[in-house]
Structures are given as structure tokens and as C-alpha cells.
Amino acid sequence: MDRLGWDECDVLIVSGDAYVDHPSFGPALIGRWLESHGWRVGIIPQPRWNSTEDFLALGRPRLFAGVTSGSMDSMVSRYTSMKRIRSDDAYTEGGTAGARPDRAVLVYSNRIREAMPGVPVVLGGIEASLRRLSHYDFWSGTVRKPVLLDTKAEILVHGMGERQVAEIARRIARGEPLERIPGTATWGSITSMEAGIPENALVLPSHEEVAESPTELLKMTLAVEAELNPWCGRPLLERCDSRAVLVQPPAEPLSTRELDALYDLPFARAPHPRYTGRIPAWDMIRDSITVVRGCGGGCSFCALSLHQGRAVRSRSRGSVMREVGILAGSDGFSGTITDLGGPTANMYGLGCDSPDAEKACRRPSCLHPSICRHFRTDHSAYTGLLAAAASAEGVRNAFVGSGIRHDLALEDPAFIEKLAALHTSGHLKIAPEHFSDRVLALMRKPSASFYTRFQEAFRRASLRAGKEQYLVPYLMAAFPGCTVEDMEMVSGMLSDAGIRPKQVQVFLPTPMTVATAMYACRKDPSGSPIEVAVKPSEKRFQLDLLLEPRKAGHRGKRRPSGAGTNPGGGNKTGCGKRKGNPAGSGKHGTGRSQHAAADALRGGPENGGGTVE
Structure with missing residues (x-):
């Protein structure tokens, strides 16, 4: 901060991950996005949570403190499906486990409250996003309350958060209320929340009802899923004892132009110099490039598609090729791009071909039980991108390392030919x-x-x-x-x-x-x-x-x-x-x-x- 001439940060981001300044890591992505809007951002990675000392390392932020467990849910990161403690953590220096607490969003929020009374707390990331309403908690075997009520944070950001955090920063700076921001959730007394509820809001079963009846939980989950379209989804109200949570519909996905602007930001594309050991997650993605967001698959078990949304949005070839050039010129690059992908690699350039249909659609999946007639299946944009990357100066190979949808691939036999001949390692x-x-x-x-x-x-x-x-x-x-x-x-x-x-x-x-x-x-x-x-x-x-x-x-x-x-x-x-x-x-x-x-x-x-x- 001294070198930058800052006397304070505008926004502080507390994260459960080691800090890697690369667009594959959420805190870096949000931090750079806020920076591009003129805000001064500080990041505290993996603070020790047994005291407030680490949380105060950068002082008290002027606007708000953001809290995220990191790229993974802290409970998924810590425990296996057999509820055994994992021995490693890919997002920690040295790959060692134990650098983030269980239920990190809750623990970090409590420490911030203790360290900085009065500072607004903003929750974000996949852990908070998927706990915005009452939810079944596998690790305790109970239905837990919305995480906002446990943390008492001012607002929660759900989904990919660029639009939301920029608007939250703007409103706090101007002293404006944090109401009706798409892609957020807020809470208050039942009386106050119902007084401002939009006319089209869907009132969900109360927390007490879903905690008592698993069948009600299933019904609520399906009802929430039907409201995940950013353009036609309704606000959701859930009561819990004397309080209520109001969840706004998801924010609109970033356009291709906005994605390009985001990924063109000046990332260092490296771990912070404080680290001397390897960070396994960085090793895995350092030679890969994200080219697409969102997934239309709608698999019933997938948290990532719930978080990123069903609307598929792709970067332009020009933006991707600029990143290819940066990667090819970086120290230690082997000449092989290990992946040009995203949640589903071969959805690059695909998605809905009808804006009107996309804005009115309530299907949980674009591909199940059959591929929607509006979903593009021509892979030529993706094969063209792969070919361009493979022929770039300093690049020998451009592979597809993330998963593909084989049902989509079958719609374009030419893609399978190119994939097998040129882009499989x-x-x-x-x-x-x-x-x-x-x-x-x-x-x-x-x-x-x-x-x-x-x-x-x-x-x-x-x-x-x-x-x-x-x-x-x-x-x-x-x-x-x-x-x-x-x-x-x-x-x-x-x-x-x-x-x-x-x-x-x-x-x-x-x-x-x-x-x-x-x-x-x-x-x-x-x-x-x-x-x-x-x-x-x-x-x-x-x-x-x-x-x-x-x-x-x-x-x-x-x-x-x-x-x-x-x-x-x-x-x-x-x-x-x-x-x-x-x-x-x-x-x-x-x-x-x-x-x-x-x-x-x-x-x-x-x-x-x-x-x-």
C-alpha cells in the first residue's frame, strides 16, 4: 500500500485460497474488475482465523469487506463424500490441508465483525452462492438456514459476481440502499422484507417447513431452479423465524465484449511473490485458457452450472488470441496449451440462437431430455479457435483438457475428426x-x-x-x-x-x-x-x-x-x-x-x- 501511495483500501477481499493473480481464480477476477472501475482493492488470502490480526493487515476498508471461501466450497475442500478429512488442498501453498476453516464464509464474517465493527460485509463465491436459501447440509445431516442469517452480512452475491460487486461498491460510496440488485440476496425482519417485496415475487416454503419435511425441500429446490433465468426469473422470498431473505433473480451474464474486457485486464498470471512453494491448482491451470462461461447441460448434481448459469457466453477469438500470445511469451511455457475450455469446453461458440426464446425459457437443461432446437451445435467457431491457437507463434499444441459433452460433439462429426487428429494429448x-x-x-x-x-x-x-x-x-x-x-x-x-x-x-x-x-x-x-x-x-x-x-x-x-x-x-x-x-x-x-x-x-x-x- 505504501508503494502505491494508498492510505486505505476501498474494498477488502478475504479469501480461503492462496492468492494467484490469474483469471481462473475468483478473488483475482473480482479484484481486477473492481480495480478497473477505479476502486482500490486489497486481498487477504487464507488468514489465520483464531484471531483478528491477519484480518487487520491492510487496515479498515472504506466501502466494504468481501468474503469468499475461495474457488471451492470449504466443506467440499475439507471432507470427502465419506466424510473423511482430506489430506491435501490444491488451493494452498504446498498442497497442505487445514489452511481454511470449515464453513469459511461464516468464520471469516465473524472475524471481520469482531475486527472492524460497522464495516459492511458482502458474501460471494460458490459457498455463499449455493447457501442463499435454506439448504440440506450433508455434513451435519440437517437443513441449515440461509447463510445470510447465520453471518448477518449486509448482502450476498450469487452467481458470477462482476456486475453485482461493481454496483454494490457504487451504491455504498454514494450512500444508496442495497436493494433490488440482480444477482444478490438481502435479509431483514419479515415485516420490513414483505413491505418491499416485488409484486411478482415467489414466496417459498418457510425454513421451518423445509427443515421439517424433506419433500418440501425437494419441491422448493425445483421451484428455485425454475427461476434461475436472469430475464424471466422472479424474486424469491423465504421466511425464517421472525426474519426473511429476499433473493433477486440472477444477474445477466456478461456479454462477449464484457468478457473480453474482463480477461484483458492486467493480471500478473502468477502466484503472489510471498509464496515459495508450489500451489497445485496453479500448476494445473497455468498453461490453460478459459474461453467460455456457463453451461446449458443442467446436470442435476452440478453446482458449477448452478453458479455460472445456463446461459452460455464465449470470449471473442481476438481476446483469446491475445491471451495465447501472453501465455506463449511467459517464462516456463512448454509450447503446449493444456486446455482451451470452461465448464464444458465444446460449448464455446454455442448457446441459444434465439434471444427471445432464451429470455423466456424455464427449461432446467438445454440438452436434456433432448437438445433444444434453439441450441446451436455447429462447432466451427471452436475448431477455428483451436486451430488458431495451435498455429500461434511459440505454440506447438493446443489441447482440449477440460471435459466435453459427447452428445453435442456427435452433432458435428467434423469436430470429432479435428479433436482426435489435432487437439487430444x-x-x-x-x-x-x-x-x-x-x-x-x-x-x-x-x-x-x-x-x-x-x-x-x-x-x-x-x-x-x-x-x-x-x-x-x-x-x-x-x-x-x-x-x-x-x-x-x-x-x-x-x-x-x-x-x-x-x-x-x-x-x-x-x-x-x-x-x-x-x-x-x-x-x-x-x-x-x-x-x-x-x-x-x-x-x-x-x-x-x-x-x-x-x-x-x-x-x-x-x-x-x-x-x-x-x-x-x-x-x-x-x-x-x-x-x-x-x-x-x-x-x-x-x-x-x-x-x-x-x-x-x-x-x-x-x-x-x-x-x-
Whole structure:
């Protein structure tokens, strides 16, 4: 601050991540955006939270203190889906765990209140964003209140926050009230909040109602999801004891011009000089470039698409190529761009082709149960961008390192040819997640036949390019509604193909997703009962069916209690026992698409595809 000639900061950002001045890191992105609007911004990364000392390192800010857990939810960062403590943290120097507290947004807010009484507190980032209303908390097994009520912060920013924080700074500087800002939530007494409620607001079930009834939680989650369109979504009011939270509709996504301006800001593109050890998250993304925001997939378990929104927005080729030039000229660049992507890489240049339809749409997914007729599927803008990046001075390769949607890729065979021939590093990440069409429907993912069709197309394209390349499918175990029979079917299919997968995750319920509400109430969105693996032993059994089928087969003689049937027995969300198998569960045979998947997966390395890592 002395070197800059500042006597104080206008805005202070407290973050749970180590500080990397790169657009892939939220605090840097917001900090640079505010700076471009003329504000002086200070960032305090990973403060020690047992005292106020670190929080006061840059003094008291003139406008407000922003709080974020960082790029990840602090509870997801700290605990596995089995509720075990993780041994590492990719966003911390040295990759060591324990540098951020549990429920970091709450802890940091309390410390700021203690250190700087009277300073407005603004919550943001994915942890706060997905806790803006009452939500099921997997780690405690309860429905928790909106995080604003726990922290007593002045305002919460949900979604990507550039528009909101700039407006909040402007209003605080002018002494204006923080009301009706799109993409924010505020709170107060029921009387005061209802007095200013917009006429079109949707009144949700109260916190007490959803805490008492998991079915009400599912209904509320679906109702909230239907209001996530920035152009037609309604304000949401939720009561909690004598207070209420008013959530405004999401902010409009940044336009291509605004995204270009954001990513053209003068990022140092490096960790802060204070760090001497490696930061794993930085190592992973240092040679990659974000080219697209938002995801139209609408997968029922995905928190990222809820946070970034369903509207897809892409940077211009010129903006991306300017960043390619900066990257190519940076110290230590190997000549390979590891990724040109985003939440879904091959959505670059895609999205809705009808502004009118986009502004009125309430579909939860642009792609499920089938691709919307308004959703563009021509990948030429993306293949052109990849080609331009690969031919730039100082660049040898431009690869696709983030995941792609294989159902979209199948709409453009020319893209698959270019992808296999020029832009795959030997392994291509893809996320079928499962091979049971019933489970895939609950996930809002394309049926198994799409994966087998894509795998065959990619295999043939790789052969034509003279390359030995493999798909790396990501699979999920213990998803709500997934039975042991489902996992046995997938395990048998993989075994028949001679494949042992390694990229398998156990479903982790995160706040606000439809899948988490399904987990809590053991019902699908239609209200039909589903089986849910709740106990760690049940989840482990499903995981072992894919990773260690022999071990699971041995244990199968004495399956964990509840495996293959409804767990029943209730839990802290109030679910009661149910007898027998729910309708639609029970034995799930290997249908036509599953047989086709097994046949296709038999293509091993010698055939140019089919290996699962």
C-alpha cells in the first residue's frame, strides 16, 4: 500500500485460497474488475482465523469487506463424500490441508465483525452462492438456514459476481440502499422484507417447513431452479423465524465484449511473490485458457452450472488470441496449451440462437431430455479457435483438457475428426457418469448409447489420424436412485470388456442441487420413491463394484445393511421407513444400450480407444 501511495483500501477481499493473480481464480477476477472501475482493492488470502490480526493487515476498508471461501466450497475442500478429512488442498501453498476453516464464509464474517465493527460485509463465491436459501447440509445431516442469517452480512452475491460487486461498491460510496440488485440476496425482519417485496415475487416454503419435511425441500429446490433465468426469473422470498431473505433473480451474464474486457485486464498470471512453494491448482491451470462461461447441460448434481448459469457466453477469438500470445511469451511455457475450455469446453461458440426464446425459457437443461432446437451445435467457431491457437507463434499444441459433452460433439462429426487428429494429448476426458439409462435420466445426462456412439466415432477418427488415443470416462457411484443392481450391471459390462476404471467418484451432496434434495428426501423430482445409499458402507460397496469388483463380490455375500433396498430408517431430515423396493427399482437388466456399450468398450489400445483410466 505504501508503494502505491494508498492510505486505505476501498474494498477488502478475504479469501480461503492462496492468492494467484490469474483469471481462473475468483478473488483475482473480482479484484481486477473492481480495480478497473477505479476502486482500490486489497486481498487477504487464507488468514489465520483464531484471531483478528491477519484480518487487520491492510487496515479498515472504506466501502466494504468481501468474503469468499475461495474457488471451492470449504466443506467440499475439507471432507470427502465419506466424510473423511482430506489430506491435501490444491488451493494452498504446498498442497497442505487445514489452511481454511470449515464453513469459511461464516468464520471469516465473524472475524471481520469482531475486527472492524460497522464495516459492511458482502458474501460471494460458490459457498455463499449455493447457501442463499435454506439448504440440506450433508455434513451435519440437517437443513441449515440461509447463510445470510447465520453471518448477518449486509448482502450476498450469487452467481458470477462482476456486475453485482461493481454496483454494490457504487451504491455504498454514494450512500444508496442495497436493494433490488440482480444477482444478490438481502435479509431483514419479515415485516420490513414483505413491505418491499416485488409484486411478482415467489414466496417459498418457510425454513421451518423445509427443515421439517424433506419433500418440501425437494419441491422448493425445483421451484428455485425454475427461476434461475436472469430475464424471466422472479424474486424469491423465504421466511425464517421472525426474519426473511429476499433473493433477486440472477444477474445477466456478461456479454462477449464484457468478457473480453474482463480477461484483458492486467493480471500478473502468477502466484503472489510471498509464496515459495508450489500451489497445485496453479500448476494445473497455468498453461490453460478459459474461453467460455456457463453451461446449458443442467446436470442435476452440478453446482458449477448452478453458479455460472445456463446461459452460455464465449470470449471473442481476438481476446483469446491475445491471451495465447501472453501465455506463449511467459517464462516456463512448454509450447503446449493444456486446455482451451470452461465448464464444458465444446460449448464455446454455442448457446441459444434465439434471444427471445432464451429470455423466456424455464427449461432446467438445454440438452436434456433432448437438445433444444434453439441450441446451436455447429462447432466451427471452436475448431477455428483451436486451430488458431495451435498455429500461434511459440505454440506447438493446443489441447482440449477440460471435459466435453459427447452428445453435442456427435452433432458435428467434423469436430470429432479435428479433436482426435489435432487437439487430444493422448487422453480425452469425458463424463458419461453411468451406463444405466434410468440413472442417467435422474442425472439429466444423455443415455448410454450416446457414449458408445461417441467412443466409436473417436476411435475411428484416431485411427484415421494414425494415433493411439484413449478416452478417460468419469463415472459416479451411489447417485440417488442408483441401486446395487445398477452398479452390478455397469461392473459386469466393464468386466466383460476387460476394463477396470480408475476415475470414479462417490456422489457428494452439495447445497442447492436437485440431486442433493433427492438424496435428502429419497424421492425423484416426480415424487416417486428411490433407493439412496446413505451409509458409508453402502457407498463403499457401490464404489468397490467398479474399482475392486472381486472385493465387492466377496463382500456381496454379506451386503451392507440396506444395500440394494431402500435404506429406510429415517435420518435427520425426517425421512421415514418404507417397505419393499420402490416402484421402478429392483433388478435393472442390461438393456440394448448397455449391451452396445459393452461391445464398444471392448475396443482396446490396439483399436485406438476404449481404455478407461
